[in-house]
Amino acid sequence: MSQPRCPLCGGPGRTRLTARDRNHRITADVFRYAACERCATLFLEDVPADLGRFYPAAYYAGDGDESRSPTEQAKLAIVRRHRPDGRLVEIGPGRGGFARAAADAGYAVTGVEMDAGACRHLREDLGLEVVHSDDPAAALAGLGPVAVVALWHVIEHLRDPGATLEAAARALEPGGVLVVATPNPAALQLRLLGARWVHLDAPRHLALMPSQALAERLAPHGLELAELTEADRTGRDWNAFGWQHVLRPGTAAPVRPLTAKAGAALALAAAPLERRDGHGTTYTAVFRDTRAA
Numbered sequence: 001m002s003q004p005r006c007p008l009c010g011g012p013g014r015t016r017l018t019a020r021d022r023n024h025r026i027t028a029d030v031f032r033y034a035a036c037e038r039c040a041t042l043f044l045e046d047v048p049a050d051l052g053r054f055y056p057a058a059y060y061a062g063d064g065d066e067s068r069s070p071t072e073q074a075k076l077a078i079v080r081r082h083r084p085d086g087r088l089v090e091i092g093p094g095r096g097g098f099a100r101a102a103a104d105a106g107y108a109v110t111g112v113e114m115d116a117g118a119c120r121h122l123r124e125d126l127g128l129e130v131v132h133s134d135d136p137a138a139a140l141a142g143l144g145p146v147a148v149v150a151l152w153h154v155i156e157h158l159r160d161p162g163a164t165l166e167a168a169a170r171a172l173e174p175g176g177v178l179v180v181a182t183p184n185p186a187a188l189q190l191r192l193l194g195a196r197w198v199h200l201d202a203p204r205h206l207a208l209m210p211s212q213a214l215a216e217r218l219a220p221h222g223l224e225l226a227e228l229t230e231a232d233r234t235g236r237d238w239n240a241f242g243w244q245h246v247l248r249p250g251t252a253a254p255v256r257p258l259t260a261k262a263g264a265a266l267a268l269a270a271a272p273l274e275r276r277d278g279h280g281t282t283y284t285a286v287f288r289d290t291r292a293a
């Protein structure tokens with residue numbers, strides 16, 4: 001068998017763990033994840049050809065407007081402190097909470113979404129402009145120049161995350177920002193829970209990339225890390241979600257009050273560790289285009 005290659009940097013990988021579809025149980029298959037020896041990205045070795053079948057219909061369910069929720073407002077606050085206005089492209093807006101919040105805040109928003117049902121919801125219920133595409137790099141090429149490109153927990157689902165990052169860098173106007181939120185392969189939860197970690201999400205999560213690896217990939221395109229946070233509201237919520245999740249069988253299972261309490265207690269106990277030294281469950285990285293205008 002040939003050595004697996006990292007989808008971000010092309011470096012050689014070594015098998016680190018195996019996992020099943022614990023979150024949605026669509027298949028009983030076993031999936032292998034390798035760690036890149038060059039950039040420490042954790043990646044799925046054999047990406048299924050038909051990824052679509054691992055996304056249950058309920059994945060995009062919910063037709064409400066979540067734009068006023070504290071989580072979406074926290075995401076908006078991160079973006080606004082770097083670029084308060086301009087054209088904003090969100091890759092994978094899904095149910096559209098953030099995209100709608102950004103539009104309400106004055107950004108000219110375009111979503112790039114692969115799910116047809118989600119596209120309908122974004123257009124018809126939320127009044128947003130959407131490009132229906134499962135090739136974000138190609139879609140971005142037709143959308144520049146933009147002030148902000150945002151990927152909230154999307155990059156880990158892409159077959160070619162490097163191509164999308166490069167396309168985002170090219171689409172940015174000078175001084176524009178790229179915002180990437182994604183699970184952290186250096187997470188304390190991954191070290192302690194291994195294949196039971198909710199954010200491994202086999203086989204939907206194809207690559208979990210360290211922020212440093214993203215920074216190295218983006219540097220040749222003139223992008224610099226402007227902010228890295230794990231302790232923002234969304235990061236804290238994901239920490240708690242991960243601990244709670246380990247106590248129940250799959251994301252489809254209902255959260256019992258006792259499970260929620262135990263999860264919250266675990267999250268509280270782990271918080272001081274998770275907030276230190278880059279071991280949080282997820283991170284949000286903001287990269288700024290440093291080319292002169």
Ligand SMILES: [Zn+2]
Binds near residue numbers: 007008010011038041
């Ligand atoms: Zn790599």
